[in-house]
Amino acid sequence: MRAYADNDYPADHKPDWKVIAGLWPYLSEFRGRVVLALVLLVLAKLATVATPVALKYIVDYLDQTRGEDVLLWIPVLLVVAYGGLRFGSTLFSELRDAVFARVAERAMRRISLRVFRHLHQRELSFHLDRKTGGLARDIERGTTGISFLLRFTLFNIVPTLLEILLVAGILLVAFNGSYVLAILVSVVVYVVFSVKVTEWRTRFVREANARDNQSNSRAVDSLLNYETVKYFNNERYEATLYDRDLEDWEKARLKNRLSLATLNAGQALIIGIALVVIMSMAVREVAAGEITLGDFTMINAYLIQLFIPLNALGFVYREIRQALVNVERLFKLLGDNPVIVDKPDARNLSVEKGDVRFEHVDFSYRSNRPILKDVSFGIPAGTTLAVVGASGAGKSTLARLLFRFFDVDNGRILIDGQDLRDITQDSLRAAIGVVPQDTVLFNDTLYRNLAYGRPDASEEEVYQAARMANLENFIHSLPEGYETRVGERGLKLSGGEKQRVAIARVILKNPPLLILDEATSSLDSLSEQAILGALREVSRQRTTLVIAHRLSTIRDADTILVMEAGCIVETGHHADLLARNGRYARLWYQQHQNDED
Template identity: 85%
Template sequence: MRAYADHDYPAHHKPDWKLIAGLWPYLAEYRARVGLALTLLVLAKLATVATPVALKYIVDYLDQNRGGELLLWIPVLLVLAYGLLRFGATLFSELRDAVFARVAERAMRRVSLRVFRHLHNRELAFHLDRKTGGLARDIERGTNGISFLLRFTLFNIVPTVLEILLVAAILLVVFNAGYVLAILVAVVVYVLFSIRVTEWRTRFVREANARDNQSNSRAVDSLLNYETVKYFNNERFEADLYDRDLQDWEQARLKNRLSLAVLNGGQALIIGLALIVIMAMAVQEVARGSITLGDFTMINAYLIQLFIPLNALGFVYREIRQALVNVERLFALLGDKPAIEDAPDAQPLRVSRGEVCFDRVHFGYRPDRPILTDVSFRIPAGHTVAVVGASGAGKSTLARLLFRFFDVDAGAIRIDDQDLRSVTQDSLRAAIGVVPQDTVLFNDTLYRNLAYGRPEATEAEVHRAARLAHLEEFIHSLPEGYETRVGERGLKLSGGEKQRVAIARVILKNPPLLILDEATSSLDSLSEQAILGALGEVSRERTTLVIAHRLSTVRDANTIIVLDRGRVVESGQHHSLLARDGHYARLWHQQHRPSAVDTPDGPELSPD
């Protein structure tokens, strides 16, 4: 059985119809337009309801004067009125749609922007767990669902109900209550049947959506990891997994289609029986002379006119039900508050010296798995502090906490005596530049990826940053230079080239604080020395936290912190730490001992 994520719902879950009331803010922005659209709606329905009356008088006049003298201008005027009423009904409907178009399109724009901003405000943990393909489908279906609900709730349900009431009133006044009773019974049976069957088949709609998300997530994830698939010759394996998801989607869609056929067939049967009963009543009355042939024609026209929108009402209810499912998922996504939020009284960070202090910090990604325990150290203003240790010691976690991707479980992190939780995230992150270990680029030009560090920067500033990051020679070797497109996630560039782009971005951002998270891990030795020189110049007057695996890259740091299993076990400068012959010394000797030892039988590989 599929495990549902936070925003997936089991098939029996019923959506909240109160969601429709939540759409009012999107209508309130254009009250005048909505009011005008509703006025045009009423005019269109009045013209529609009046059309069969004109038809009745045409038929009656022609029938009563058959074989006698006809005054041609009377039927001509009646036909003209009939045509104008039909045209008016269409004209008012089109004008209504044109007036309301701005409301619906603006609502989609507002919701899309709101979701986009909300997703960027969500915490890192959410994005680590998300399935991008499924999330994109949820957003697309949800925004389309809002547009559908706005249009069809106002312009299908309301006018259909209005038309039923108008037709019932006319039949009650002109004829007798039997017709009204028959129509009302048919409408009630039709609506109840549509609701019950639609409720029953909603599980299949949900299942189809879930399977659609699942298959789409699989496809996107596989394509994003194209190279990994190729490395292991797993194209067939990926295709089989995708086909398995598509098979589940196919079965869910099939159930959806078959249940729709049941619904459509039942609705058609109810309409057909209602037509037979009401037309039989009208035929009997014509035979007895109780009503005229024109009356019979009018009743027939009203039935056709009434059951067409009623049939549409069944479709609309189905679609509204499905739209509610989609909108509910979107609103649930929007309803989830970010785990990391600014405090109500948060103030902008003021960086005067740039001193960073970790004060007895405890942190774990899960309560049952602590990562950092009682970590305390200080980075004086303008100093460089490097954090080293074995993989999994918690080095990169320090950088994530300083950037406030997560909040500490206990203790505090301060910049110039300001607790990170008391300042705004925007001002904090504006003050910190990060060179990550894994740089992901946008599928855009090299220039725009460089300028992302400060989008308003001048061309000269971007070129200077590229030069300081030792990228300029590489860029000039490209046929399209700065306009070269880097591909999805920057796959057209090597790891070292992407890392230099990340360094250029930080140079361009020019922040007072720096985080270098394995900033040279993808560089060769020559490039590493050149980049270290550039980073040394950039960080000279900045407070810098360096996360490093290669100890040779941080030997000149003001202070080196050694982490072991989430605890600070040593700190000091390179030579003093070597002299202690402790954790740091062991790490240093492991990294610098020969990779092979000559033996009589040949080279013996070291454990590393």
């Protein structure tokens, strides 16, 4: 079974070890700390390796002076040295971790911030295609994986390898080469076995991650659409789908755990055989009088000292492979460049008048389905242009292109003669205010959601925007007023209340260009009339593009475009278009008939 996650990695894909090298730029901010941590690492290992030597001299002294008068201060001094070395090993290790902690935490902070910024720079189509739950899991596991790689690669694998080399050197000098050969063979067999089996079971780890993402995405999506689930009485249906995803996750986790048990058992067998072989060699030499009892103790201590971290090394290698999988996914997110990018020589938008022009614009979301076909029109500075038409005619696409969520396929869009592709996205979007058809609020207070239009605005400016959007009476009727929390995605507010918040935000932003995408579609007639007055006041002296469904709201527009199947089929003022008795007139009379009915 091949499991694919959101970024299309197959379950048997092998991670790139170069990912570890990609972490170095995040460590370079604290090079001095990294070097000091490495020095402390070496000191800790030297103390660890010297500890069995001290133990050997204690045992040899006591064995050789058995039945004789013993100078008590000598064994006491050796014991003190032995305790000091053990304490030194722990002390240097803890100091190493303390010194490196700032480096690791800062690296995680830098990478998390970079990912967050990068995701906000991605184009709209990227976010429309992604599953939020799976993406959140990728980021969470990726940052955790980075911390693991930084700590364990540097402070577990490197020290263990250093310890093996030091022990091998001591045994080679103090004893014959058979001990070194036995240890090296054991280490090589252990490492090869661990690597091969870990490579084999990586596919199960990936599959478990993919199934975890899938189930989490399902849960998040269902909970975000809580009301829809309730409307259709589909709680059991959602639970069934979620349980199906959990079943796949359970099966993947089971494979992962069984393969882990195989790996652990094999590693334990290799270590057990190595201990029996090497200790048998030492016992034979002690019996033959070739080595002392202290030597035997030292060999035993070194074996315990080596194989305990070596056993941990097997765990660490498994976890490093897991961390590489997670970090690679995170880095892949960073490696995928945004589709909509600023040119190297892009300049800031300069809005002097606010004249907007679409010239021969073609656009399609998919190559086989054109949305706009040779669309040309202008919005003179300070005027209001309304676009009407049936659903799917391409009305909202005009707003998305003007805001540069997408780039045109052919033609161009100009603001005061400046092509949108030649100016920075930041300056473009700072100049445009948008009231969307579907307003989604942050799970925060009403005040903070209002102030989001301009976070540095004063309280009085926020209150004034709320008054202009006909929100003040509603807010004062709430027990907590402006400090009322609106809930996830603003679910505690009605559709009309959320839309008025969106209008207040734009009033607060005070941009030279406005896009009103069916801005009053969720309002009752009384609220609509009140807000239309505010919108007329706000749009005065501003260039405004109105996407309209209710034609009564755009009677006073300077120009009205009628779109059909991605083309402009009629243009004119309200009275002129009615007089022509064309498509606009039919839409107008149809809506009036529906209202009367």
